[in-house]
Amino acid sequence: MFKTTLHAFITAAKGLVVTLAHLFGARRSRKIRDVRKVDYFDKQDGVTTVQFPREKMPIPEVARYQLDVEIDDCIVCDLCAKACPVDCITIESVKSPDVIGKTSDGSVKRLYAAQFDIDMAKCMYCGLCTVVCPTECIVMTDQYDRSMTNLAELTYSFTDMTAEEVEQKKREWTRFQAEKEAAKNK
Ligand code: SF4
Ligand code: SF4
Known part of the structure; x- marks a missing residue:
């Protein structure tokens, strides 16, 4: 009984520590780090993401986007x-x-x-x-x-x-082909 109660308190305390860490972490924003830097994947303190679109994460030169x-x-x-x-x-x-x-x-x-x-x-x-x-x-x-x-x-x-230019170019090509055929059959 005593052991179970103690275990419950310890578990609750651990959960509270995590909650408090997030509570205080939420007051800090993550830093914008250059993806080329070695510390890019280091754990960051803040839990708030960058304020997109006002702030943007740097992107690598070889990034594949639009x-x-x-x-x-x-x-x-x-x-x-x-x-x-x-x-x-x-x-x-x-x-x-x-x-x-x-x-x-x-x-x-x-x-x-x-x-x-x-x-x-x-x-x-x-x-x-x-x-x-x-x-x-x-x-x-x-x-x-x-x-x-x-x-x-x-x-x-x-x-x-x-669309008009496309139609005109198509007509020009059809006319050219017809003239070529006619010249061949002379
Ligand atoms: S358009 Fe096609 S080939 Fe080009 S990046 Fe997109 S999926 Fe790949
Ligand atoms: S159609 Fe144009 S964009 Fe596509 S591979 Fe040929 S030259 Fe490049």
């Missing part, structure tokens, strides 16, 4: 879409009869990006698309806080073409 595409440097090769394990990149290309320009690394552009969508709600941030891109125009940024209430808003469109 994707971005520099569409002027895209040659619309579709490699990123093919490499994506979850099929969250949708690309539609339109051929051009002529060279339409060059990327900043000198690659020749022959295709228009009629559609270039990335569904970030599906993306698992593996980074494969950035690895295979020959012009390095699809990159992971340090942006991680684009919260949306509408899921559809997480599909980012990177094309710079209007």
Whole structure:
């Protein structure tokens, strides 16, 4: 009986110590530590997290967050879409009869990006698309806080073409093909 009562008091005291530690800890905020520092995973005193979005934890340089595409440097090769394990990149290309320009690394552009969508709600941030891109125009940024209430808003469109421009380019390509066929049959 005595032992049981003593055990109950000790247990209650231990619980109280934990509660008090949290009570006083709640008055202190955690420190913003650089993830590259060796003490990053050290136990912190405070239990209050940083005051996001006013305060932000530093992120590593190689962090994988929201994707971005520099569409002027895209040659619309579709490699990123093919490499994506979850099929969250949708690309539609339109051929051009002529060279339409060059990327900043000198690659020749022959295709228009009629559609270039990335569904970030599906993306698992593996980074494969950035690895295979020959012009390095699809990159992971340090942006991680684009919260949306509408899921559809997480599909980012990177094309710079209007629907009318796409239709016009398609017509140009169809006309070019028809003229080529006609010249062949002469
Ligand atoms: S990071 Fe991975 S999952 Fe996301 S779009 Fe690129 S390849 Fe697909
Ligand atoms: S791999 Fe790069 S160049 Fe090719 S379509 Fe994707 S973003 Fe454009």
